[in-house]
Amino acid sequence: MLRRVVLPCLSVAMLQACVSNQADIHHREEVVTYKDQNSDGLIDFELHHFPGMADVDWALFDTDGNRVYDKRVRYGYTMTEEQVSIPVSQSKK
Numbered sequence: 001m002l003r004r005v006v007l008p009c010l011s012v013a014m015l016q017a018c019v020s021n022q023a024d025i026h027h028r029e030e031v032v033t034y035k036d037q038n039s040d041g042l043i044d045f046e047l048h049h050f051p052g053m054a055d056v057d058w059a060l061f062d063t064d065g066n067r068v069y070d071k072r073v074r075y076g077y078t079m080t081e082e083q084v085s086i087p088v089s090q091s092k093k
C-alpha cells in the first residue's frame with residue numbers, strides 16, 4: 001500500500017522539479033554587453049550572459065575588424081569555438 005502511494009508522489013514531485021527548472025531557465029534575463037576591444041570606434045565583441053547560470057554564456061568576436069562576427073565561443077562545462085558569419089550591429093552600445 002505504501003509503495004503504491006509513495007512512488008507516484010515521488011514521481012510527480014521529481015517531474016515538477018524538472019519542469020520548474022526548465023521554466024526558470026527560459027525566464028532568466030539575458031544581459032548582453034557590447035565592447036570595442038581594439039578601440040577603433042566599432043563594436044567587435046558581444047557577450048551574452050545569463051546571471052546565476054554558469055554554463056550557458058556565449059560571445060561573438062569580430063577578430064579581423066571587418067564588421068562581421070567570425071567566431072562564437074560558448075562557455076559551458078567545456079569552452080567551444082565555432083566559425084560564424086554574422087554582421088555586427090553598430091547600433092548597440
Ligand SMILES: [Ca+2]
Pocket residue numbers: 035036037038039040041042043044065
Ligand atoms: Ca573595434
Ligand SMILES: [Ca+2]
Pocket residue numbers: 061062063064065066067068069070
Ligand atoms: Ca570579422
